[in-house]
Amino acid sequence: MHEFRTLLAAMLRENLWTQHYLAGQLNTDQATVSRWLSGRAAMSISHLGKLLFIIPENQKGTLLKAFLQDQIPADCGHLITVKTTGVVAPETKEKNPTPEFPKDLTPDLRRNLVFVSELAMRSPNIRKIADLIYKIGHNIKS
Numbered sequence: 001m002h003e004f005r006t007l008l009a010a011m012l013r014e015n016l017w018t019q020h021y022l023a024g025q026l027n028t029d030q031a032t033v034s035r036w037l038s039g040r041a042a043m044s045i046s047h048l049g050k051l052l053f054i055i056p057e058n059q060k061g062t063l064l065k066a067f068l069q070d071q072i073p074a075d076c077g078h079l080i081t082v083k084t085t086g087v088v089a090p091e092t093k094e095k096n097p098t099p100e101f102p103k104d105l106t107p108d109l110r111r112n113l114v115f116v117s118e119l120a121m122r123s124p125n126i127r128k129i130a131d132l133i134y135k136i137g138h139n140i141k142s
Helices: 003-014 019-025 031-037 045-056 057-071 074-079 107-120 124-137
Strands: 082-085 086-088
Touching: 003 019, 003 031, 019 031, 019 045, 045 057, 045 124, 057 107, 057 124
Parallel strands: none
Antiparallel strands: 082 086
């Protein structure tokens, strides 16, 4: 349940960003970023949306997937499996059809969008994240 904060800390190191720098980019304070990294607070969906706009493209899919997986209760993680060809429901083992995506999306981002779509069917909060992803994909500022 702490994969997101671990990856967020790694992303800060890889990009040579300080907590203070990230806080400024996300219009928050350094103490809030510190709480996210320590697990004392969860990042809001609005901050996640801002974060996805500023991080390098190659880090978006991994970070988003970790954020979403951390939202799933530990005893429910077995309900969804992400595969390269789509989402496989463990109960039926039947593949859902893979939707068509714009050609410029990376395979990693496509898998994560399928993952988000499956979660969105079950949770209104995840629908908000899916809306953010759509806005990011189409460069629509909130």
